[in-house]
Every structure is written in structure tokens, then in C-alpha cells.
Amino acid sequence: MFCRNQTARATVARGSALEMEIRRGKFRKSVFLDTSQDSDIQKKIDHEIRMRDGACKLLAACSQREQALEAAKSLQTCSTRIMAYMSELQRMKEAQVMQKVTRRSSDAGPMDDRLPCKGKVAISDLRIPLMWKDTEYFKNKGELHRCAVFCLLQLGGEIFDTDMVIVDRTLTDICFDNTIVFKEASPGFELRVELYSCCSEDDYSAGSTPRKLASKLSSSLGRSAGKKLRAAMEPGPCSPISNGGASPLLLPVPSVAGPKYHLLAYTTLSLSNVQDSFRTHDLTISGNEECSYWLPLYGSMCCRLAAQPHCMTQQMISGRLKVKQCGGDPQSSTKVYAVLKGTSLFCYHQQEDVEANIEPAFTIAVNKETRIRASEKDPHSNVQNICISNQYGGEEVTHTLTTESREDTHRWMEAFWQHFYDMSQWKQCCDDLMKIELPSPRKPAPATPKQGSLYHEMVIESSDDLSSTVSDILARRMQELELRSQLGTSSTWMSVFEENSACCPHPCTSHLSGPRPCTLHQLSRSPVSPHRCPQLALLSSDASLTSDSDSHRSTSPCSHHHGWPEPSSNFSLLSSSPSHLRPRTLSLDAKLSTLRGRGYGGGGTFHCSCQPPPSSLLAPLPISSRSPRSQRSTQTTLSCSSSTSSNSSSNSEGSHSPAEGAPFSRPSMARRSLRNLRARLDPRNWLQSQV
């Protein structure tokens, strides 16, 4: 019977009988191969050997470079797996031998060392930044040096590889979209990440050139080309063994002509690196610039390493209990069916509630701060009670559990001890359940705009909620785009506005909102052509913007506007001449309160507000030659986009109907509903782009 905590690892002396036997491959017939675990591994080895043979054949047969690289990758993965399985097999056999030896010599006392529970470890969103020389990256000079890279991830006996990515000068990061989940990891796990690369140039790919030609070429290559070829074909001084330095077992390694991967960088991650967010880790780089498979790595790797220990996801123990809360009525103990899972003891009324997903009657926290002890024996029933104490707020609350029998009490105490031990071993993974996304066939692209540099990612990382920050930035950018393009709409707008302004008793504000939070390198819209200006002049004259005077007031300086440039042009609507441009400072908060007062809806609707703005809000025109115009939509979009920056988030959906009304005729039902529809197109929540 195997013991889990068997860590004895006797090294097999070189030249010893055991080693020779293994080398000769005769281990299959050896007497050691009895247990089912061995045969499991043997089956895996056989499977991998078959896969490897297949990969070799494919490599020999394929003619396209991509195929050859993929086949070589499979070959590498299979070889690594085989080596890992074989070393595990060897370890197991050694352990068996040692077991037999120790049993004879010493007492096989009860092994009561507690073992922590296993868990799932997932690594995802691997990104390795590159550091090309400026000239290389921007000017694209010289021949394009391309490499095919992939990552090999090893934890315990499980080895996975990521997809292959072709990297050249135009990429700033190597990104692997795969999520890799290791199912049985102990808290002391070591996840080894290795980056393999292979030069992907056609000089010496025997696969892409016709065979005859290839052989002719290889035999008559010049010095430097020949050197490169040789370096690519054979593992030179730049490629150490890939399985972390374990003793290489002799295997018939197939030498196949074709691309070969070399280890470029590696690192080892463990429990301390686990966190429910992206982190940066250091990479150890092997190889140097002379190697053909060299890539200028920045030296770091970003990834998300999450762990779900089984104590958080599985039921540790369940059973019937009587629970009494101390301080309450001493007679009232509730009969419950209790389930210990994660950081709580869930108490259900009946056992069926658990499967039916009904809410538990109550929950008792079982976490690092909980204290559990067995109380003195109850004189009546001679059964020990278990007391669980927690601090809720400033108060200490104690629950007393009574089980049905002494064995049960013992069982529960044992379970609690094990649970606490697990939590102490898995440390930060037991604070909260980390989410592990199972790899889906089509993984959606991340919301993060690919900034292409570690620095960008670091900046965003500091915020609490990555995705919302980024989508806010995106939303704001989209707003800018929308605004810019809205300026260029046809003159039907103008006529509408004229009508409105005629009836409007109060001055209408024509605000030009132009938030531009950060550089829009994604959007390539340039400003609207100036020929629009004359049309908008109508707007300005009719609008009678007393808000003009308001505009000078800027209510609250917004610190987040520091990045915004002084606008060079501005609303001609504030003056009669369309080309008059006046720089203004932006005051986003003020704008927001104005808009809220008007109860603007979603983008696209258009009417003037009759309310004098409580504060002035003139957003500057960030782009020159842009013709300003008054639109509800722009104001709305501003409100939506500025919700991130100011705390007064205008809920544009809320105050709809009061905003619309006299002096215009009551809108029909359909119109209102369409307006509501507009409200739902809130770019804050759902990104929209103008094309």
C-alpha cells in the first residue's frame, strides 16, 4: 500500500543493476511492475511513445513550415512527457524497493502525518514582453527574424503545452491565450514554465525545400549558413536539458530532420505566486544572442495563477448535528444537516435541501479566525460538544454543536482539524474562492486593449477592477469617436434645432462635450472637415446661449483632466461667427450636474434643454477645425463617459419623462419607448462605435 507522503528518493547509483535494467528497457518484464499505479504510468508512456512516433512521421512527411513547426512542438511535448513519466516510474520503483527494505528493518508505525488536501491550479493569460531595439521595431529594417515559440508547463506529473505562436519584430509581447488547469496539485507545488523557441527562417528548413534541392544545399553551404544550419539541427551549447536537470534516462531519441526547439527561458512558480489577478514574474533566460532561436526577452512574464484547493470546492464532511447558539435560549438547539465546505459550515434544515440548492437555514463561518474546541463531557449524555467561536464585528459568537454519538464527535473534530490544516497550507488560496475559467473551445479576446508593453499593463494593474477600468477607458475613447463623427452629420440637424430654439423660452445650451481621456491610438478618426461650420452657425445664433457667460465658470477642477490638452478650437455656437475659436477649460463635474438636472437620456436624442444650467459646462473641443454643435447626444455621452471620473454618475435612464414635455407636443408612446431604447444604449455599459 502506497503512502502519500513517501518522500524518500534514493538515488540509483550509476551502473547499478537497477539502472542497467531500466536502460535496457527490460523493466516491463521486471518483477517491480506489479502495482496498478505502475501500469497506469506504463500505459501513459506507451501512449506518448505512440504519439511521438506519429509526430516524427508527420515531421518527415510534411512540406510546409507551419506544419513542421507544429509537429516538432508535439514531438518536444511528447519527449518531455515521456521523460517525466519515466522518471516518475523510476521513483516509484525505488520507493517500492525502499519500502520493502524499511519494512524489514524498522517498525512500520502508523503514519499519522497530516497531509493537506490537493487542489486545482490554473495558469492563464501568459504574456511575455519582448524588448526589441528601437531601430528594429520601428523602422523594420533588415530581414525579418521570425521565431516559433510555445510554452511547456509542468506540475507534478502533468505536462501541458500551449499553442505555438510565431514571433517577429512586429510583436511586442508573446501572448498565449490558453488556460491550463492542473487537477491534482499539492500546496507545495512547483509549476515549471519553460519557453521554447525555434528559428523560423527558410534558409535551413529542410521541410520547405524539395528534398533533392535541400540535400544539395546542405552539402554545399557556405561557412556562415552552414554554421546556422548545424546550430539549428543539433542541440548546441545553447540548449540545456528540458526537464529541469533530472537524470536523463536513455531513450531512443529519434533524430528527425526538421525544426528543433530549444529552451529559451524558464521559471518556477509556487504557492506564493498564486493570486487572483495578474502578476509579473521573473524569467531565467538561457541562451545568448548568438543562438539562432534567440529572442530579446524583457525578462519577465505576466500571467494569472489561480488555485482552488479542494477544501474550498468540495464538501469536507457532512452530517446531522444539533446546533445551539450560546447566549440564546439554552433549550433551543436546532437540528440541522450540516455541510463543511470552503470557509463556512452550512446548516440546512434537511439533507435534501443541499441537492435542491435551497438556501441553508444559517451559516457558521469557519475560517482562519475561528476557534474550535471540544467542550467538557456533558454529564447527561456523555457526549462531548464542539464549540465554534467567531468574532462578528466586535462580538464573539459561539455555537455549540452536538453530534449523535462519540464517534461522530471524533469524526467532526478530525474533519475540522484537517480543514484548518488545509487552510494553513494553502494560505491565501483559502481566503476566497478563486475563479478558474475552464478553457472553452473559443476563448473570447480579453477586454484589455493590447497596449503591447509591460508598462501599460503595470499601470492598469494597480486598479482594483481591471476589466471595468479598461472598459471605461474604451468607452471614453468611443465617446470621443462618436462625438467627433457626430459633428459631421447632415443639415437635417440644423433645421430641427432651429425649430426647437424658436419655441424654447429659455436659452438652450449648446454644449460641446469632448472628453478625451487619453491618447486614442486605436481610433484613427480625424476631425470633421471645416466646411460644416457654416451650417452650425445657425445653431449658434439661434441657440442664444446665455450659457456663454456660464461657460467661464468652471465649477470644480477635475484632477483627472490634467492629461487633457488645452483645446485649440471651440464652440462657435457661442458666438455668431462660426470660425471663432476660443479655448476653454473643461469642467467635467459641472457638466455632469448640469446634465443630470436635465435628465438626459441615452445617446442620439436631440432637444434643447430649457433649464438654465446650474453650472457652466463647456467642454473644450479637443480637435481643431471641429465644428461644434449642440446635441443632447454629445452631452449624454459626456455624462456617460464622465461617470467614471466623477462620482456624480448621472443615471441617464432615471429621469426621463420629466425632462420631456412642454412646450413641444407630447411625444407618442412609440417615441417614448424609442427614447427609452436610446437610454439603454448607455455606452458606459455597452460599448458602441461609430463607423
Add this chain to the structure above:
Amino acid sequence: MTPLPSSPHLCFSFHSPVFLVPACLLLKMPVHCQRIEIQKLQQGDNLILGFSIGGGIDQDPGQNPFSEDKTDKGIYVTRITPGGPADVAGLMMGDKIMQVNGWDMTMVTHDRARKRLTKKNEGVVRLLVTRKSLEEVVKQSMNKYPRQ
């Protein structure tokens, strides 16, 4: 608080079909595919199409007011600039874009969708869209926001 005046052209882009289109088209139409060819319009340095899109596999599909199935992560038309190229070509708000010049748009990120529509060297985009009846869209939004 003085109620604000509402414009008769409140949702101009959506209204025009409702007012100007003959009554027969307001009857319930089944979902059908339509091919729409839009000629891009030169505006300054850009070629514009005159509509806005929403959706994408990286967006929250629950926020899409046009989709029937709230897990639909497709690309929908959220606004049409009146008189713009898309409007002229017959694109309507709420249309779901299935293809753009042969490229699939049912499983793309928002940014990729936008890029596929705004390629610089293309002067014409041919869209394959599916359209629910207008009445459906109006009814849906009415249900969501009852009269206050």
C-alpha cells in the same frame, strides 16, 4: 423643475422609418436576411458609413437592447446617421450584422468588428444583416420601460 421640451425629431434615426415608411412595412415581419451595400462617404480624411455598432464577444450581451436572446454576442446596429450612407442603403437600427464583405461578424470582438468596417482601402461594404420587425423592437423596449 421646468420640464424640458422635447423635439419632434426625438430619435431622428429611428423615427424616420416609422413616420415615412408606408404602413405595410410596420406590420410584423419575420426575421430575414438582407444584403445591404453601403458606399462609403468621404469626409475629410475618413471614409464613413454613418452608423454605430454595439456588441462583440468581449462585451456584455445582457446590455444589448436589440437582441432577442440576451446571450447573443453579435454585432448590432445601434444608430443610423440620418441621410448618411447606411441610411441611404437601407440599414436599420437593430439590425444584426452577420457578415461584412464576406467576413464573419458573429464571433468577433467589438474592436475587430469596427476594424472590419473601417478598412481604409475599401470604398464599399457589403453587409449581410438579419432584421427583426420594427414592431418587435419597439414592443420590447416598451415592456422594459413602462410608461411613467
